[in-house]
Amino acid sequence: MEIQLAVFDLDGVVVNTDEFHFLAWEQVLLDKWGIRHTRQAEELTKGIPRYTCMELLAEHYHIDASPEELRRVADEKNLAYQNLLRTRLSDKQILSGIPETLRLLREHGIPTALASSSHNAPFIVEKLGLKFDFCVDPDSVAHGKPAPDIYLAAARRFGLPPEACVGVEDAASGMAAIRGAGMFCVGIGVPAMGGGADAAVSSTDQLPGVFGALLGLPPALNWAAGFSTALAAPAVPTVGTTVRRLSHMAGFFGDQPAVRALLERGEDPVIYEFHELAAPEHPGDLSFGITTLYPGGIGGECYMTKGHFHRELDTGEVYYTLRGSGMMMTENMDGVVRWFPLSPGSAVYAAKGFAHRMVNTGDEPLVCFFAYRADAGHDYRTIGISGFRRRVFRRGGKIEIEAAHTHTKEEPQ
Ligand code: F6R
Ligand code: ZN
Numbered sequence: 037m038e039i040q041l042a043v044f045d046l047d048g049v050v051v052n053t054d055e056f057h058f059l060a061w062e063q064v065l066l067d068k069w070g071i072r073h074t075r076q077a078e079e080l081t082k083g084i085p086r087y088t089c090m091e092l093l094a095e096h097y098h099i100d101a102s103p104e105e106l107r108r109v110a111d112e113k114n115l116a117y118q119n120l121l122r123t124r125l126s127d128k129q130i131l132s133g134i135p136e137t138l139r140l141l142r143e144h145g146i147p148t149a150l151a152s153s154s155h156n157a158p159f160i161v162e163k164l165g166l167k168f169d170f171c172v173d174p175d176s177v178a179h180g181k182p183a184p185d186i187y188l189a190a191a192r193r194f195g196l197p198p199e200a201c202v203g204v205e206d207a208a209s210g211m212a213a214i215r216g217a218g219m220f221c222v223g224i225g226v227p228a229m230g231g232g233a234d235a236a237v238s239s240t241d242q243l244p245g246v247f248g249a250l251l252g253l254p255p256a257l258n259w260a261a262g263f264s265t266a267l268a269a270p271a272v273p274t275v276g277t278t279v280r281r282l283s284h285m286a287g288f289f290g291d292q293p294a295v296r297a298l299l300e301r302g303e304d305p306v307i308y309e310f311h312e313l314a315a316p317e318h319p320g321d322l323s324f325g326i327t328t329l330y331p332g333g334i335g336g337e338c339y340m341t342k343g344h345f346h347r348e349l350d351t352g353e354v355y356y357t358l359r360g361s362g363m364m365m366t367e368n369m370d371g372v373v374r375w376f377p378l379s380p381g382s383a384v385y386a387a388k389g390f391a392h393r394m395v396n397t398g399d400e401p402l403v404c405f406f407a408y409r410a411d412a413g414h415d416y417r418t419i420g421i422s423g424f425r426r427r428v429f430r431r432g433g434k435i436e437i438e439a440a441h442t443h444t445k446e447e448p449q
Contacts, residue, residue, distance in 0.1 A: 037220055037250070039200065039247075042203075043149045043187055043201055044149070044150055045206065045207070047154065048082075048206035048224070050150070053160070056121060060117035064112045064116060068109050077093060086110045086113060086114055090113070127164065133241040133242065133243045134243070136243075137247055170194070181212070182212035187203050187217035199220075201219045201220070202221075202222060203220070203221055206224040206225050206227065207227060208227045208230075211227065211228065211233055221233045222234070224236075224243075278310050279309040281304045282334070284307075289335065291334055291335025294334050305332065307329070307340075317410050317411040319411050322409065323412075326358075327404050327406060329341060329394050329396045331396050336429045340365070340396070341394045342393065343392060345390075350388045352385060352387050353386040354386075355385075355394070356382075357383075357384075357404050359401065360378075360398050360400050361402065362394060362396040363428065364384045364386060364392055366390040367419075367424060391419040395428045426439065
């Protein structure tokens, strides 16, 4: 699809004011009926208009009150909630990944709208300085969620067909509204895992990645959030990022005059970068990460990673291609050369004893996930001195693999 509008629910998607709702219900239930509100009962109220919440809570707590009285208490709860918003709302309530998502959409000229059933929505976004191009007035639509009306109203405001719009929700009723409207549905959290969304993510951290993909951008993931571990220590994994430019690997390419000419012109392109979890260097642990190798070439020779043997020679490695196309070039100490195509969805095993290098033969970034024994270590020197026995070229759209005549002279690191 070509995305032309992004429509967001507010609570649980853009901000989290759950705690304020809880505190407000807690206060009125205690003041009015001496009830101690519980987190479990609060679950009944998520994503539901306040009068319905009050009816559900009255049933749950066996409250005997007239409908008028229930409505009055629900209104009091709203006043208590608004008071909390006025006094305690801060950046802390903005969910992670949201500012980045809104910035990304703005940079690509995609308008944004808010489709919240809450009358407090304009106040919240205004106070937090979040910019949306349009906020649908919930009173302007005939039916609330799960009816599609509020999402359709957003699309109509921009004169767009629903198929060009993406809706984001965390609650089942909201996802039903998006689907009913005929929009692409991005769902967040457990309700989305049940199959009700076109794209399901576990948290808002992942929204920049989802919208990046919808905009056709190369994956730009939030590594700190994307790597989850149960390591004893550190509790929060550290992710190391390494960027290698042409100047870091000038001697690796066959056409040395071409390399020198580029560097002298002040051009020093990024050839690849990788992000790796700093797992303890212990034989029982696995290190894993992602390498992005950019498309391009020097004198026709395709961009490649440096390549290495593992210091612990007897350790293999798995590469799984997420995006792009290329090859894994490997060779062992006896000169046995093996290479394998890399394409999305395929896994390649770089066997123990084989030096390995990625080569990008395509037009887009080649992105691979890798995993290997955390204490394997890297020996760049052995293969760096002799160079790989094969070089990969792309000439006139054709891929050619040639025996290497020149050997790497650069002092490997
Ligand atoms: C780890 C491994 C990969 C590479 C990465 C960069 O053992 O094979 O993580 O380290 O693709 O390539 P090099 O290390 O060759 O610069
Ligand atoms: Zn390796």
